[in-house]
Amino acid sequence: xxxxxxxGLAKTREKLTSGLKGLFSGGRQLDDDFIExxxxxxxxxxxxxxxxxxxERVQKAYKKREIESTEQVFEFLKKDLAERxxxxxxxxxxxxSGPTVxxxxxxxxxxxxxxxxxxxxxxxxxxxxVLLAAGDTFRAAAVxxxxxxxxxxxxxxxxxxxxxxxxxxxxxxxxAALARQVDILLVDTAGRLHTQKNLxxxxxxxxxxxxxxxxxxxxxxxxxxxxxxxxxxVQQAKLFSETIQVTGLxxxxxxxxxxxxxxxxxxxQVDIPVKFIGVGEQPDDLxxxxxAPFVDALLES
Amino acid sequence: xxxxxSKSLDSVFSRFRKKGGVxxxxxxxxxxxxxxxxxxxxxxxxxxxxxxxxxxxxxxVGAEVLKSVSPGQQLIKIVHDELxxxxxxxxxxxxxxxxxxxxxxxxxxxxxxxxxxxxxxxxLSKQGRKPLLVAADIQRPAAIEQLRVLGKQLxxxxxxxxxxxxxxxxxxxxxxxxxxxCDVVILDTAGRLHIDDALxQELETVRKKVAVDEILLVCDAMxxxxxxxSAKEFNQRLEVSGVILTKLDGxxxxxxxxxxxxxxxxxxxxxxVGEKLDKLEVFxxxxxxxxxxxxxxxxxxxxxxxEHIDQEQAEETAAKLLNNTFTLDDMLDQFRMVKKMGxxxxxxxxxxxxxxxxxxxxxxxxMDKQFGRMEAxxxxxxxxxxxxPDLIEPSRRHRIAxxxxxxxxxVNGLLKEFKQVxxxxxxxxGAGGKMPGGLGGKLAGKFLPGMPGGAKKAKQVKQLKxxxxxxxxxxxxxxxDEMKRAEKQRKLEKRKRKDKAxxxxxxx
Numbered sequence: 001x002x003x004x005x006x007x008g009l010a011k012t013r014e015k016l017t018s019g020l021k022g023l024f025s026g027g028r029q030l031d032d033d034f035i036e037x038x039x040x041x042x043x044x045x046x047x048x049x050x051x052x053x054x055x056e057r058v059q060k061a062y063k064k065r066e067i068e069s070t071e072q073v074f075e076f077l078k079k080d081l082a083e084r085x086x087x088x089x090x091x092x093x094x095x096x097s098g099p100t101v102x103x104x105x106x107x108x109x110x111x112x113x114x115x116x117x118x119x120x121x122x123x124x125x126x127x128x129x130v131l132l133a134a135g136d137t138f139r140a141a142a143v144x145x146x147x148x149x150x151x152x153x154x155x156x157x158x159x160x161x162x163x164x165x166x167x168x169x170x171x172x173x174x175x176a177a178l179a180r181q182v183d184i185l186l187v188d189t190a191g192r193l194h195t196q197k198n199l200x201x202x203x204x205x206x207x208x209x210x211x212x213x214x215x216x217x218x219x220x221x222x223x224x225x226x227x228x229x230x231x232x233x234v235q236q237a238k239l240f241s242e243t244i245q246v247t248g249l250x251x252x253x254x255x256x257x258x259x260x261x262x263x264x265x266x267x268x269q270v271d272i273p274v275k276f277i278g279v280g281e282q283p284d285d286l287x288x289x290x291x292a293p294f295v296d297a298l299l300e301s
Numbered sequence: 302x303x304x305x306x307s308k309s310l311d312s313v314f315s316r317f318r319k320k321g322g323v324x325x326x327x328x329x330x331x332x333x334x335x336x337x338x339x340x341x342x343x344x345x346x347x348x349x350x351x352x353x354x355x356x357x358x359x360x361x362v363g364a365e366v367l368k369s370v371s372p373g374q375q376l377i378k379i380v381h382d383e384l385x386x387x388x389x390x391x392x393x394x395x396x397x398x399x400x401x402x403x404x405x406x407x408x409x410x411x412x413x414x415x416x417x418x419x420x421x422x423x424x425l426s427k428q429g430r431k432p433l434l435v436a437a438d439i440q441r442p443a444a445i446e447q448l449r450v451l452g453k454q455l456x457x458x459x460x461x462x463x464x465x466x467x468x469x470x471x472x473x474x475x476x477x478x479x480x481x482x483c484d485v486v487i488l489d490t491a492g493r494l495h496i497d498d499a500l501x502q503e504l505e506t507v508r509k510k511v512a513v514d515e516i517l518l519v520c521d522a523m524x525x526x527x528x529x530x531s532a533k534e535f536n537q538r539l540e541v542s543g544v545i546l547t548k549l550d551g552x553x554x555x556x557x558x559x560x561x562x563x564x565x566x567x568x569x570x571x572x573x574v575g576e577k578l579d580k581l582e583v584f585x586x587x588x589x590x591x592x593x594x595x596x597x598x599x600x601x602x603x604x605x606x607x608e609h610i611d612q613e614q615a616e617e618t619a620a621k622l623l624n625n626t627f628t629l630d631d632m633l634d635q636f637r638m639v640k641k642m643g644x645x646x647x648x649x650x651x652x653x654x655x656x657x658x659x660x661x662x663x664x665x666x667x668m669d670k671q672f673g674r675m676e677a678x679x680x681x682x683x684x685x686x687x688x689x690p691d692l693i694e695p696s697r698r699h700r701i702a703x704x705x706x707x708x709x710x711x712v713n714g715l716l717k718e719f720k721q722v723x724x725x726x727x728x729x730x731g732a733g734g735k736m737p738g739g740l741g742g743k744l745a746g747k748f749l750p751g752m753p754g755g756a757k758k759a760k761q762v763k764q765l766k767x768x769x770x771x772x773x774x775x776x777x778x779x780x781x782d783e784m785k786r787a788e789k790q791r792k793l794e795k796r797k798r799k800d801k802a803x804x805x806x807x808x809x
Contacts, residue, residue, distance in 0.1 A: 043347045046525035108548060108576070109411025109521065138576075140450035141443040148442035162450075193551040226411060230344030230525025232553040253410065256494045258527035281410075281440070 030062050030070055038073070045261030048231040050268045054080060078295055084264055085291035088273040093219045093247060099131075099177040101185045101210050101217035105203055105244060106224035107236055108191030111252035113142065115224050115278055116186050117149040118286035119250075122276075124153065128183035133173030134159035135166040135206060138190040146188055153283065156180070166190065166202065167209045174213045187218070194239035207244045222275065224250045227260035234262065237270045248275035251289070255279045329361050336380065343554030346529045349563045350556075357383055387559055388586035393543060393568035396514055397430070403475055403486045403511060407504055407539060408519035409531055410492030413547035415444060417519050417573055418489045419451035420581035421545075424571075425485050426457065433483035434459045435474030437467040437507070440491035440500075448489050455578065458483065467491070468506040475511050488513075495534035504539055516541045517570065520561055522549045528557040529564045536565040546584065547573035562586075627723055629687040633679045636672050677705040678715050690716060 035055060042051035057080060061067045067076055094100045102119070106112045113136070120130045132150050134157055136142035143159050150157035158173040160166075170187055177185040189206060192199035210217045223246045225233055240246050251260050254277050263274050274289040333354050340350040360379050395404070404421070406414045415438070422432040434452050436459060438444035445461050452459035458481050460474035471488050478486045488507070493500035508516070518532060518541045535541055544561055549572045558569060569584040621627040679687065681704030686693055693701070693716065702709045 040347050043341055044526050046344075046527070049342055107523070107551070109413055111411055139447070140454075141447035144446045145441070145443035152442075193548065195550070195552045226521070226523075228409065228521070228525060228527045228531070229523050230528075230553075230557065231342055232344070232523040232551065233525075235552055253494075256409070256527065257496060257530045258525065262525065 034070060045259035046230050047261040048234070048265045050265045053268070081264065082291045082295040084267050085274065085294065088271065090273045090275060090289060092275060095214070095216065095219050098214060099182050099185050100219045101174065101177070101187065101214060102220045102222060103187045103189070103207060103210060103218040103244065104222050104224060105189045105240060106191060107193055110191065110224045110226045111278060112191060112224045113145050113149070113188055114281065115250045115252055115286070116146065116188050117153060117283050118278060119186055119276070120149070120153050120155055121283040122286050123184045124155070130155045130184045130186060131173065131177050131180060131182040132157040133169055133185060133187040135169050135188045136190040137162055137164050137166050137169060142190065167205045170206045170209045171212060174210055174217065178213060194236050200239065200243045204243050221245055221247045222250050223272070224252055225262070227251050227254045228256060228258040229262055231262065231265065234265050234269050237266045237272055241270055241272065246272050248273055250276045250278065252278035255285070329358065333358055340556060343556035344525045345556035346526055346560035349529070349560045353383065353387065385587050388562050389568045392583055392585045393570050394583070395570065397485070398514060401478055401484055401486065402515070403488065403513045404515040404517060405488040405490065405507065405513045406517050406519055407490055407535060407541070408492060409494065412492065412519045412521045413573060414492060414519045415447050415451070415489050416576070417545055417547060417581065418448065418487050419455060419578050420573065421571070422457055422487055423455055423578045424581050426455070430485045431483045432457055432485040432487055433474065433478045433481055435471055435486060435488045436461045437470045437488055438491035439467060444491065467503055468510050471507045472510045495531040501538050508539060515543065518544045520544055520546055520557060522546045522555045522557060523551065523553040524557040528560045532561040533564045536567060541565065541567055543568050543570040545571045545573065550574040550580070629679050629682065629690055629719060632719055632722070633676060636676055674707055674711060675715055678707060678712055681705040690719060
């Protein structure tokens, strides 16, 4: 199941473990040098300030004799990171009855549309019927992009003109989802920086429109996060959450050399679970996120 | 941009300032730790940050503290110089050939290549160039369509090909350029991972087949630690000539800029600061270093102001102010002018010391709103009311308030403000003294406190005028002379026009 992730993270793993292996072997002292090397490994994964906390925990555990040697730091870290990423509702929320509405948002270029294509494939493989809503009416040819995916994946799509009101598209899509009795409605939105007040208000409006006909919609609000993003990811998670109550993350582009450690900071500061990860450009390059294998893939060869 | 680095460093340095005395081992250490932490939290690569701090340390420990400066200032100077070195010392423009120039855009998925192609095309066409866009992204669905739409918006030709391979598309596109009357070709390539060997080879093939003058790496400013890996690989395989940093209009600390510059050694040429097609700006490393340290970006501000403010209109306004014929219509023009320069917040960010003063963003945002309100009030007045504000008695005020959706108190406030401005300039008209210039009268004085506004010697002002910087410094006496001269010039031109018209009529 995690073969793809494994493959995608190969480079990452090589790097981290080569770093870590050198770090933990040879019975090194847990001294300043070691801590600095550890710092480098942690910071390089985009963990940001969370690295400080983790190091403090390592040092504390060492003082308490929970860790006796530098070799044990490795095991300690694995456990610590997995714990940080566990808990909360990591599975996809479904509607009790009728269509499950999933709103997808994120900053420009994070991979929303591609992720929607992947999610579509994922749901179809589970035998669920999917309807797409082309809610990015702003960017040139964004509607066309999603339409091409809809054709390739053979699912219906609701769309408006470029430049039209995305909330209206969302409303039409919910009506269509109800009329067609689909299982899943995936709503695409235009990329926007979380600092753009007007665009965030627009997103809030889209979210509100979704619950006009289905009271508890959207059942899932996914924030697509580029794994190469640094500490700004925390800001993104914070502000998108404040506006549209994000319920889960899709961590995209994990097939590069970026480690996606920002999700650990996010978990630490905003506490949003990762639900899916993107590990390639093809529609089936999507994995359901599981903390333990994710951390294993990150730390082990 | 870089707001948070500035803030962190500000706090370190303000502590130094308070301490005074000499640089001790200890206070350097504390400062350096904070600098390192700030850089790391700003997404500067770990190794880059480490190297940066080390070189600061080396320079700081050996440095003598000058008598006239505080140890903190001394350290600021060292950090500033080092930052400037790290980011390259001066702006690097695009190398444009007299004949055909070919620019290739490369980068990871979602970094903003296609949008930036459009922005760059717009910028170059503003400089009198004729760009041709070539759609060579055959990977992402509808990427070609996206470029086509951008081309339509910009009224520029776009070369597309169905079913071709990117190297051939690029080659054919470049061949087409001259027949389309174009002198710049911008190649939009597909986003790709730097470790995707096949796709990286494809770019190498393009480079072999086409004489590419510039290869610009488009990078997302929000990128974290991995920025060094992708930038290094792209640079090694393609020998990029420069970098464009996108999405800098968000709240990212933008540490990737430092990292990328450091590992590639290539200049950052432009920054993307918004979704609209005119939101591409030249990157100024020296100014950016100032900015990181909270020293402001005065030069950028001046340039921005110059671009948008019509010199003649500014002079006219100043004349009106001095002759007491300044009306509410003129005030409205002033609001709009300041608005055109960009949001008040982005202007304020460039002003030295403003960050410490305002602390947050609440105040500038309010200002933008305030502008909007004032505009609404003036627009709710009749033309006659705008030129004769004394007409506006209570019942009219009531109507104006309703029309603008605001309270009577707001209308009163605006009228009071207006009268004050007029009065102030009336006094100035006679006496010599300080005058903020045409940048918006009192408003300029209010909103742009960091700008030099005092009286300058006539010679200096003339020099500044020559350089086009008169807008912010003006001595009333000189300004009056200038205006008289401008008035003469206008009359002269008017007469010339009349004469010409007469001639034409005569010819018929």
